[in-house]
Amino acid sequence: MSYFLSFAFLFVVQIHGAPPEFLQEEFGIDPIELDSIQASNMSDVSTSPPPGTSKRAPQSIIIGVRKGGTRALLEMLDIHPEVAAAATEVHFFDWDENYAKGFEWYRDLMPYSYPNQITIEKTPGYFTSALAPERICAMNSSIKLLLILRDPTERVISDYTQVYFNRLENHKPVQAIENLLVRNGVLNMRYKAIQRSLYDVHIRNWLRHFPLEQIHIVDGDALIQDPLPELQKVENFLNLPPRIVSSNFYFNQTKGFYCIRSDGRERCLHESKGRPHPAVNNSVLQQLRAFLREHNRTFFRLVRRTFNWQ
Ligand SMILES: *[C@@H]1O[C@H](CO)[C@@H](O)[C@H](O)[C@H]1NC(C)=O
Ligand SMILES: *[C@@H]1O[C@H](CO)[C@@H](O)[C@H](O)[C@H]1NC(C)=O
Ligand SMILES: *[C@@H]1O[C@H](CO)[C@@H](O)[C@H](O)[C@H]1NC(C)=O
Numbered sequence: 001m002s003y004f005l006s007f008a009f010l011f012v013v014q015i016h017g018a019p020p021e022f023l024q025e026e027f028g029i030d031p032i033e034l035d036s037i038q039a040s041n042m043s044d045v046s047t048s049p050p051p052g053t054s055k056r057a058p059q060s061i062i063i064g065v066r067k068g069g070t071r072a073l074l075e076m077l078d079i080h081p082e083v084a085a086a087a088t089e090v091h092f093f094d095w096d097e098n099y100a101k102g103f104e105w106y107r108d109l110m111p112y113s114y115p116n117q118i119t120i121e122k123t124p125g126y127f128t129s130a131l132a133p134e135r136i137c138a139m140n141s142s143i144k145l146l147l148i149l150r151d152p153t154e155r156v157i158s159d160y161t162q163v164y165f166n167r168l169e170n171h172k173p174v175q176a177i178e179n180l181l182v183r184n185g186v187l188n189m190r191y192k193a194i195q196r197s198l199y200d201v202h203i204r205n206w207l208r209h210f211p212l213e214q215i216h217i218v219d220g221d222a223l224i225q226d227p228l229p230e231l232q233k234v235e236n237f238l239n240l241p242p243r244i245v246s247s248n249f250y251f252n253q254t255k256g257f258y259c260i261r262s263d264g265r266e267r268c269l270h271e272s273k274g275r276p277h278p279a280v281n282n283s284v285l286q287q288l289r290a291f292l293r294e295h296n297r298t299f300f301r302l303v304r305r306t307f308n309w310q
């Protein structure tokens with residue numbers, strides 16, 4: 001698995017030319033990653049395209065959130081015969097140096113698709129990017145956006161855990177989560193993991209450019225518990241015929257997660273490297289929860305929907 005992660009890491013650096021230092025901190029690996037390497041098979045890049053296919057701009061984008069389960073969502077949607085999923089996180093709309101390369105560069109990173117297929121890419125960094133909404137709107141103002149969210153407090157801890165292990169692997173100093181969350185007794189609002197969990201702040205930015213009807217929110221906690229109902233909602237949102245069925249999933253007792261079965265292939269999902277989350281000091285945790293509660297209230301009002309986060 002660590003082989004897979006470093007492979008994926010290298011792959012993104014090579015293809016998209018991003019500064020490694022930035023990546024080490026910011027490149028998000030989902031809580032739910034794939035065991036297999038299929039998602040980033042480099043040899044696919046050079047195989048000749050099937051007749052009748054071409055590369056198309058995405059008609060739908062999974063915009064985030066980091067650590068929300070974006071990889072799981074994309075892989076599960078990829079079961080659908082009318083979905084063509086991009087293999088890597090493109091970071092076109094959130095990284096200036098990629099955006100400067102232009103639209104043709106972006107389209108070239110999309111998979112070959114048939115005319116009846118919907119191309120989907122996912123880059124979790126878009127949701128929290130200040131510029132991504134207007135840039136995506138400039139490309140296609142009627143594009144369909146998918147946003148997968150989970151409990152904002154859990155997301156903070158998961159975000160911390162990922163960066164913590166990345167830093168360990170890169171022999172960089174690490175800090176206890178409490179020291180990052182709290183400075184001088186108050187919540188440290190400059191901590192990016194907290195900022196990224198302010199869903200209301202970020203969604204406002206998207207709603208300035210897109211009507212709420214164009215943004216479908218997937219409940220990340222529900223997707224992991226029972227994938228099919230959440231995926232059927234997405235099929236409906238994307239106007240896809242219902243093709244994902246319960247036999248595409250089987251529960252692996254050992255892992256405690258669902259595995260995907262499609263086209264005779266089996267792929268399993270699991271917690272990122274099985275990393276345990278740290279036990280967070282309870283009073284700090286309560287402080288964080290109380291703070292996010294206000295934000296999630298505002299968020300529920302903005303999206304006219306509530307989520308079962310406690
Ligand atoms: C990558 O794709 C090629 C062609 O589709 C296949 O032959 C090869 O086994 C794949 N490699 C991995 C590591 O999945
Ligand atoms: C824009 O997105 C919509 C919704 O997915 C799609 O129907 C339309 O074809 C897209 N337009 C272009 C130019 O890609
Ligand atoms: C279930 O998960 C275990 C533990 O990761 C794995 O060894 C096994 O191959 C999986 N079984 C199936 C049928 O996917």
Ligand SMILES: *[C@@H]1O[C@H](CO)[C@@H](O)[C@H](O)[C@H]1NC(C)=O
Pocket residue numbers: 281282283284
């Ligand atoms: C949790 O942190 C508070 C200060 O923020 C401290 O007073 C308390 O002793 C800590 N609790 C534990 C169990 O470490």
Ligand SMILES: CC(=O)N[C@H]1CO[C@H](CO)[C@@H](O)[C@@H]1O
Pocket residue numbers: 151152153289290292293294296297300309310
């Ligand atoms: C995680 C979190 O803060 N959840 C809260 C979101 O807001 C509702 C009220 O609208 C609270 O009940 C949750 O505890």
